Amino acid sequence: MTADHFTGLEQFEAGLWKIADDLRANSGLASNEYFMPIMGLLFLRQATNRYYEALAAIESDKAAGRMADRAPVAGDFTKRRALMLPQGTRFDEILQTPKDQSLGAALTRAMEAVEQRFQPLAGQLPKDYERFDNELLERMMRTFDNEALRSASGDVFGRIYEYFLAEFSKQGAHDNGEFFTPPSIVQTIVNVIEPDHGLILDPACGSGGMFVQSSHFIEHAGRDTMKRVTFYGHEKNETTAKLAQINLAVHGLEGRIRAGNEAITYYKDPHELVGKCDFVMANPPFNVDEVDAEKVKGDPRLPFGLPGVNKAKKVSNANYLWLSYFYSYLNETGRAGVVMSSQASSAGRDEAAVRQKIVESGAVDVMIDIRGNFFYTRTVPCQLWFFDRAKARDEARRDHVLMLDARGISRKVSRAICDFSREQQQNIAAIVWLYRGQGERFLALVAAYLSQALAAGAAAAEPLALFIAALDKLGTLTGTFVTTKRDPDPLAETWGELLALRSTLGTDIEAFVAEAAARGKDWTQVARDDNAGLHAARKALHPVAEQCRDLTKQVDLAAKLAGRVVDVAVKDLEARDSDAWAGAEITRARKALESARAAAVEALRRPRYFVKQADWLQERFPDAVLCDVQGLVKRASRAEIQGHDWSLTPGRYVGVAPEEVDEDFDFEEALRAIQIDLQGLNEEAVELAARIARNFEELGA
Known part of the structure; x- marks a missing residue:
């Protein structure tokens, strides 16, 4: 139920940036030309990792008598969420290509063989490696051939995709509102909506991280993802859609992802899934203001009406278009978890009118405030919105919304990035369990x-x-x-x-x-x-x-x-x-x-x-x-929400948390440790001063 994270991120990024510098200096290519070749190498690295992990698991199961002693088949690897890579397509094998042969040709052949073996990847992998010289390709591959990437787990592919969005924005293919969703936020969404069956839709799927984390959740319960769910996605950028297919394939998953103009969610419903989805998960672009109001007027996915139209006949802010879409895609028992701009929960005028209708529908289930610096490419805070269409028929929760202010819950990952630890994710989920009357799960976690x-x-x-x-x-x-x-x-x-x-x-x-x-x-x-x-x-x-x-x-x-x-x-x-x-x-x-x-x-x-x-x-x-906890959580009634102008900002309801005192801090011990360090530094300073004096004497000063 918890996310795996790629550790050593900053160290790896330094190596990734060296690859980019190398390509800029020695390939003559623009960033939008070498972006996919690098991601192709990363795919091969990750697919190879998972191949060997699955192979080891197969051999272990044979030795333990859990499976017959026979040659492995593709299904054995699929069961363990890996691809059965053909001979000659594995990263380590290609890296051993003799110096007098073309490494680019070997990589291209490998990509073609993988596509031939795995139909969902047909036409998705880069196959233009022969334009790179051998030495450059070898340097790139050896950067990926390190212990950090060999042992990495979780959505590494998506995380590095995010890095490219931040550093190689010259592609011009990504709007300012679009960015990668941090794994711990994705996992928090997964923990709350628990997507374990049926149709799962992400109408802004990016590199497919929502699908990957859903799979982790299902497999944690000992179930087979592809027997339990079907993934559907929209992604308007065709390169990003390819990355989503590749990311799914790395994890032994498949999904039906539509791309290009037919997948612009504002105007299209390419899978025709209104009212059919068991789960919807998304991190849509925030605060988009260029949606053509005439094109979306009357859309059956907008049961609460348009949130507001400006003089240019554009929807003034598309946040509530997205929220309406998520509600409409759900079936009668469906749940949705959505990352949304913090502005949306208290926006006024026409947006407030739509928000009131959404609250009155009874579907708004949980609201979670997230502090800033969770996003790799943005410092802004955000909120998680959760819908549950079955809640309207639950007398205990029907007229309430769980307001959870998680801005005080985080850990520091790097100088600029925060996230939720594994246990913080579990603790947030435990509060939701209590809200749903599942006290036995709370006790089991304790x-x-x-x-x-x-x-x-x-x-x-x-x-x-x-x-x-x-x-x-x-x-x-x-x-x-x-x-x-x-x-x-x-x-x-x-x-x-x-x-x-x-x-x-x-x-x-x-x-x-x-x-x-x-x-x-x-x-x-x-x-x-x-x-x-x-x-x-x-x-x-x-x-x-x-x-x-x-x-x-x-x-x-x-x-x-x-x-x-x-x-x-x-x-x-x-x-x-x-x-x-x-x-x-x-x-x-x-x-x-x-x-x-x-x-x-x-x-x-x-x-x-x-x-x-x-x-x-x-x-x-x-x-x-469940009980109200100052500064953390409150079960807000619909009457209270109405009294706050239908605001869904958790901070308005939970109040301010009392200041916590670290009773474990021992000043005496801390001063003792500082004294030891200071004594050593003083001695070094005296020695350095003496050395400087001697140097001046030798110079005749």
């Missing part, structure tokens, strides 16, 4: 967090033991030199503090391991659907979480002190000149200590993290039923 916390606590014992071993090894290597008598002894205080901390740390780790084991034993007696029992189990884990916090500080401090011992020995006592100083071994041991420290800190972070997720849910919804 129980899952506690199980993960306990498993992570048990797993932390090994990396902590490895950290202690690495610390002791460095201590042993430096001990002979450090304990040599000196007067005064610049190492005495730091070494003494390190020894004392080592003793305390060993005792505290033993206590943590014992406490985690005891809580794990207690957990076996807790019923997973017992709210009171889950509260008690969660609170019983707070001491474990606090031990994780304290141990993290001790581990960091021990590593800093050990590093400080080495630095003082080398810089102040010229340890490298001593026979008691095994320089190379000590350097290796120090690096090993840092690696062990990072692993131990991460292992300690996880139990505390999952306890905090359970805290987040149970502290806000202690009875496992």
Whole structure:
């Protein structure tokens, strides 16, 4: 139910930009000419990844007796959402093309063979690689032949497509309102509408990310996507439509995507799906103001009328055209999830009149506010609108809308980008479950967090033991030199503090391991659907979480002190000149200590993290039923919405969240760590000043 994300994005983008620079400098091509060849290479890289993953799964199933010991067939790969790539079409095989042969010809043959084998890709893949010279192509392919891309999961194809939209906008094929939907937003939509059967439509499908994430959701439940759903899409840009078909193929999926003028949703309904869709998902272009009002007037997909027409006979803002389309495409039990401009939920005049009719239809189900900086190419905030045509017949929800302000929920991915973590996506979904009266799913998620916390606590014992071993090894290597008598002894205080901390740390780790084991034993007696029992189990884990916090500080401090011992020995006592100083071994041991420290800190972070997720849910919804939470969520009645001029902006209803205080912040420990760092920096500054002075003397200044 949660999105996979491509990690190491910024590092990979640097390599992608080098490819672009290389092509600009050495191919003589414009960006709109090398865009598709690069995406073709990415397709082949991803298809090859999935081929080998599926092949490994097939061999594993054979060994376990889950399938017959026979040669694999195409269906075996399709079942595992991969393409059975013909011999000679896999990325690694092509990269081994002999230097005296044309790499471009090999790539073109591979694309032709893939198209021949997989009918939905016929005519979609680029086949003009022979215009690139061998060296340039090889550099491009080797950029894609790295560990990050070999192990990447999720909608990597769509993510890189987004990068091109941002950096190579010279194509002129994309309007300002169109941009890639971040995977965590797509997954949030999927989690709320739960598209697990029937017809799924995206009338602004872009590179097909909505379909890919729907497939992840279905497969997470152990079902076969292509046996459960049929994908339909519109995409006016034909290049983008090709990318959507390629993206689906990479994931072993198929969809019926119409492109070009016949797929301009404002004027066409190419699949004739009004009233037939089980699910609609889309991120349409925002605030378009050039739609011909005469052409759309009387369209059966606009049951609430036009939102407003300007003097030029253009629809003044197409946001409410899109919202009407989504409503109209749904069948009587259909659900829709839509990314929309934040302006739409409180827009006035004619748009407000349409919004009132939509609310009065009873179909508006959930509204979610999203903060800015989620979009890769835009900094604007947005909102998610959710329709449920069956809601009008649900007495509990019929006259209410769930208002959820998620602007305070996010994590920092990079300097400029935010998203929802896996757990944040689940927590948002859990609130919706409570709104729908599905308290058992809420409790199951809390129980899952506690199980993960306990498993992570048990797993932390090994990396902590490895950290202690690495610390002791460095201590042993430096001990002979450090304990040599000196007067005064610049190492005495730091070494003494390190020894004392080592003793305390060993005792505290033993206590943590014992406490985690005891809580794990207690957990076996807790019923997973017992709210009171889950509260008690969660609170019983707070001491474990606090031990994780304290141990993290001790581990960091021990590593800093050990590093400080080495630095003082080398810089102040010229340890490298001593026979008691095994320089190379000590350097290796120090690096090993840092690696062990990072692993131990991460292992300690996880139990505390999952306890905090359970805290987040149970502290806000202690009875496992929906309640209003200041600054987060409110179940707004239709009368309240009318009182706010039919506004659907969650922030108007939920209020402002109280300021949270981080009770875990330890100023004393933080200052101690800063002091150690500062002392080292001061020493470096003194040494640098002395070196500068010596240089000036040598220059005769």
